[in-house]
Ligand SMILES: Nc1nc2c(c(=O)[nH]1)N[C@H]1C(S)=C(S)[C@@H](COP(=O)(O)O)O[C@H]1N2
């Protein structure tokens with residue numbers, strides 16, 4: 001009879017071996033065969049919409065690391081239970097590993113580009129896991145009479161645990177090395193721009209206050225997507241298929257794009273999940289091709305009112321066709337003068353001014369299905385988000401930060417406001433319960449971009465104060481005070497910051 005401690009260690013070591021061997025073997029099969037990614041992605045998919053929403057809002061870009069750690073902890077706990085339950089004649093723990101493997105295979109098979117052979121690494125890993133568990137918990141292993149038997153068993157368990165972990169890490173590293181498109185991206189020279197964006201005057205940026213840069217650097221640009229591992233799609237492997245309600249189906253290869261005019265546009269992207277005052281909004285100079293030109297060759301049916309765009313990893317967005325046949329929707333290949341960063345959609349993504357990302361900004365885009373809103377549903381729409389996602393007029397205070405100390409005397413506050421496609425007309429600021437006062441606007445660049453504002457203020461009364469902001473767009477609409485959550489079509493309400501004068 002083995003001790004409980006030895007069995008628990010055996011369970012965890014067996015799980016590490018199973019996952020490690022599966023991960024390492026998957027390198028030979030390609031990214032679709034990685035059961036870890038498949039399970040993580042399935043967890044993301046099966047997580048109820050409101051929980052996903054909560055994770056995006058509270059954890060932001062860190063939500064995937066948190067998920068990974070959570071999954072690891074759950075697996076370790078289950079493995080401990082499996083080990084504790086394992087008996088030579090009653091292999092409950094082994095059965096748990098087999099059950100986990102079945103779920104893992106199902107997860108692998110549910111991935112968009114997987115095939116039947118992709119379950120092999122999972123099966124091989126599970127077989128190794130069961131073997132290790134049987135071995136470590138067999139009574140012959142631990143002879144209770146031998147004085148150092150317990151110690152030998154623990155060392156053996158720790159050895160398998162370490163070997164499994166090392167294999168797992170090696171699998172991750174090797175997968176990165178063998179699939180990364182970093183080199184492909186570095187070798188890509190952006191096409192020469194036929195229609196450049198108007199120069200951005202320095203006057204877009206208010207003086208005297210530290211605000212976000214009008215153009216967000218690629219490193220600082222917010223990132224939101226459901227991809228647990230960033231899809232690695234080379235230009236050679238990239239294709240864009242246009243089909244559905246079209247006169248003729250077309251598949252473009254990356255080189256085919258050379259036939260189209262290259263345009264540059266400055267567009268502010270915004271996430272529908274952005275809470276009031278949140279930072280899921282960024283602005284970049286995009287280089288690419290007009291979606292309109294790409295669609296024209298296929299000949300779009302008059303009856304179509306939506307394009308369902310799909311990424312290589314199966315995510316979808318439903319965009320009103322009018323937004324894509326307008327002049328400014330882009331198939332972007334460049335971001336701030338560089339190829340798209342891999343996490344922002346390399347080699348090609350959609351950028352559609354005026355619409356939240358979830359209905360328009362498909363990264364790693366490979367498929368455009370011309371269809372109708374009453375025939376097709378996109379990823380987030382299926383989860384209860386609005387079918388249409390025009391960006392709401394919004395504004396944010398960046399200075400002061402919440403809780404910041406403001407010294408008595410003259411000071412400059414500031415922030416940003418956006419109402420893509422309409423443009424910002426005025427921004428007003430209110431201190432405490434005072435009157436709304438106009439802020440000073442940085443120069444407007446275009447309706448598709450955010451606008452910076454600043455506000456000169458004399459700090460006199462020490463103590464706590466608040467600053468609120470509201471914007472009016474060029475249609476004359478002023479932001480409502482009514483606080484609404486991001487679900488289902490974007491947050492509303494004024495952003496208010498509490499600060500202290502000292
Ligand atoms: N393939 C793919 N594209 C996607 C998403 C996604 O989950 N998968 N998320 C969308 C959402 S919700 C937003 S807000 C934008 C964010 O783009 P960014 O990460 O480049 O800022 O990408 C969109 N494109």
Ligand SMILES: [Mo]
Pocket residue numbers: 224270271272273356357358
């Ligand atoms: Mo989003």
